Amino acid sequence: MPMLSPTLKLVLHKTLPLTMGVFAIMLVQLVDSIFIGMLGINELAVQGVTLPFQTAIIGLQVGIGVAATAIISQACGAKDTTKSTSTATMTVTLGTSLVALICVGLWALKGPILAAFVTEDVSSSHFQILQDIFNSYWPFWLLSATSVAALYLVTCVFRANDDTKTPGQMFFLASVINLILDPLFIFTFDMGIVGAAVATTTGYAFCAVYMLLKAKAKHWFNAISDSLNRFNYLIELAQVSLATTLNQLLPAISAFTCMVLISRISTNAMAFWSLLTRMESFLLVFTLALTMSVPPMIGRYLGEKQPEKIAALLTTTAKFLLFFHLTMALVIATSSSLLIPFISQEPTIQDWLSTALWVIPFSYAPLGLCMLVVSVLNALGVAKQALQVSCVRLIVFYIPAIWIGASTGETLNAVFAAAVANILAGTYAWYRLRLYMRTPEPCKQAIEI
Numbered sequence: 001m002p003m004l005s006p007t008l009k010l011v012l013h014k015t016l017p018l019t020m021g022v023f024a025i026m027l028v029q030l031v032d033s034i035f036i037g038m039l040g041i042n043e044l045a046v047q048g049v050t051l052p053f054q055t056a057i058i059g060l061q062v063g064i065g066v067a068a069t070a071i072i073s074q075a076c077g078a079k080d081t082t083k084s085t086s087t088a089t090m091t092v093t094l095g096t097s098l099v100a101l102i103c104v105g106l107w108a109l110k111g112p113i114l115a116a117f118v119t120e121d122v123s124s125s126h127f128q129i130l131q132d133i134f135n136s137y138w139p140f141w142l143l144s145a146t147s148v149a150a151l152y153l154v155t156c157v158f159r160a161n162d163d164t165k166t167p168g169q170m171f172f173l174a175s176v177i178n179l180i181l182d183p184l185f186i187f188t189f190d191m192g193i194v195g196a197a198v199a200t201t202t203g204y205a206f207c208a209v210y211m212l213l214k215a216k217a218k219h220w221f222n223a224i225s226d227s228l229n230r231f232n233y234l235i236e237l238a239q240v241s242l243a244t245t246l247n248q249l250l251p252a253i254s255a256f257t258c259m260v261l262i263s264r265i266s267t268n269a270m271a272f273w274s275l276l277t278r279m280e281s282f283l284l285v286f287t288l289a290l291t292m293s294v295p296p297m298i299g300r301y302l303g304e305k306q307p308e309k310i311a312a313l314l315t316t317t318a319k320f321l322l323f324f325h326l327t328m329a330l331v332i333a334t335s336s337s338l339l340i341p342f343i344s345q346e347p348t349i350q351d352w353l354s355t356a357l358w359v360i361p362f363s364y365a366p367l368g369l370c371m372l373v374v375s376v377l378n379a380l381g382v383a384k385q386a387l388q389v390s391c392v393r394l395i396v397f398y399i400p401a402i403w404i405g406a407s408t409g410e411t412l413n414a415v416f417a418a419a420v421a422n423i424l425a426g427t428y429a430w431y432r433l434r435l436y437m438r439t440p441e442p443c444k445q446a447i448e449i
Contacts, residue, residue, distance in 0.1 A: 007316045011290075014164050014297065018289040021171025026282040028175040028182070030343075032196050033278045035186050037271075037344060042126075043193045045267050046133045048274030049117050050141050052259055053106060056252030057099060061149040063245025064095045065156035066295065066378050067237060072160035073296040077303020085222040086233045088157040092150070092212070093224055099149040103142040110138050117263050117270070133193060140197035147204040154211040157220055159296050166214070167292075170207040177203030243383030247374065247390050254394040261406040262414060269411045272349045276356060276415070279343070283332065283361055286324055287368035290317060294372065295379035302380075311437075314376060318430070321372060322365045329361035356415045363419035366426020373429040382436065389432055393425035 037044045068091035075084040106113070114134045118127055151174060155167035178199050185195025215221055255277070262273040281288075294317060301309045332339070336357040340350050370393055377386035401421035405414030 005312075005316060007312045008320060010297075011294070011313065011317050011320070014293040015286070015289045017165045017168030018159075018171070018292050019168070019286050021168035021175070022289050022292075023282075023285045024172040024175035026278075026285050028178045030278050030282050031179060032182065032200075033275055034343065035182055036193055036196060037275075037346075039186070039192060041267065041271055041346065042129055042133055044271045044274060046130060046137055046193065048259065048270050049114065049134065050138075051274060051277055052252055052256035053113075054145065055255040056249060057102070057145045057149060058152075059248035059250075059252045060102070060245055061095060061099060061152050063248035064091060064098075064237075064241045065153055066244040066248070066375065067240035068095075068153075069156050069160045069292075069296050070299050070379050070381070071233075071237060071240060072157065073162075073299030074303035076161060077300040082222070082230075083233055084160070085220060086226065086230045087237055088160070088215070089221045089224055090234055090237055091156060092153045092221075095153045096146070096150045100146045103146050107139050107142055110135060113138075116260065119264060122267075137193045137197065140194050140201070144197045144200035144204070147201045147208065151204045151208040151211070154208055154215065155292075157215055158211065159292060160299070161218075161220055162296065162300070164293055166211065170211055174203040174207040177206060240383065243387060244378050247378065247383060247387045250387075250390045250394050254399055257399050258402045261402050262411070265406055265409060265411055265414075268346070268348050271346070272352050272411060273414075275344060275349065275353075276360070280360070280364070283325075283328060283364055284368055284371070286328075287321060287364075287371050290321060290368075290372055291375035295375050298376065298379040310380075314433070318369060318372065321368050325365035325368050326362065329364065332361045333358045352411055352415075355412055359419050360415055360422075363422035366424075367422040369426040370422075370429035373433045376433065377436070380436075385432065385436060389429050392428055393421075397421040397424045397428075 033044065033047065036047050068087055071087050072084045072091075075081075075087065114131060118130065122130075151170065155170065158164070158167050181199035181202055182196055185191045185199050186193070187195075189195060191198065259270065259273065263270045294313065297313060298310055301307060301313075336354060339357070340353045343353060344350055370389065374386045374389050377383070377389065398418065398421040401417035402414050405417035
């Protein structure tokens, strides 16, 4: 384990509040899946259909957020208040509006969306059951996705202004509200799977409104009319967001493709993959927090003209990330027999998990490194290189691996293939970052890792 150097202490100080908040979010998502699984395998399969679209919407909001955080943090480092406040206003208003508009479009396409995930061997009566569940759940899930996007975009403004504590607290509070309301809405009020979406909307919308009011009191926003009139800031945000969003949307395309491939095996495999995806997000919580805390630090160092601090930040963070994930994987594997009964009661899924938890968590160390590298490259202003890393990870490694695994008809072969793809992706990403840092350009002369 790396020594607690001043750099590591700073990283942990910025990251731990976000880790607790993101951890709470992922825990609630996992509990959501467990509650929904208690309703039946059909409800869990329907929730699995939302995963690719959840990834897409999150990719969009994160892409906008990454761009906004980089611009705002550099503006704060350069003491440019007008640019930081105007960009913050445009990020929240236009970003949330864009997500809401996309959700309306997805609601209109509910029929073709469900049909894409249903295999030909599903009987008409079974399809009707899935369709009834999906049609009732889909609009409420889309509303919850919009509320999640609104909260995330507001937290980007706080993080860019060097406040990671409040976002962490609000993520945690939203999750607590969600966790309390979940069993009430799902079981007590007999809302079923719809109750899970309503609980999410309530928690996230409340926290988003609170953060908006707090940010306004800190004068981190500008008037909407004034902000939209500053076309140069809007164009810069749009240009940077385009590259970062394309980067973030690749996982959505990958998730959609992989879920379709897995669905060709069986409905049980689809439900299992849905659970495994939730667990992956849960186990990558520290990495997700790092991808939110490290880029604003890099942005400020660039704005303050201190690139020499970036090298220590990157090497220290990478070493600690690998140590953390390998330790976590060992804990998960050795305690898998105790954890599995709490995750699923389905015998087939339990059998798959008993093997998967000894394999896939260890690959999250290199996968986490790859995710960190992508966020770092975005923060350094080379979104195209970040996009290239993501393309190689998903298009060259991950999707072909899942296709090979799923084509055998064995669910566990897809798990083994995914683990290999994650290891290759992490190795390649670190190689690309080191190669970029060693490129002899004036702005990077002091950034050697």
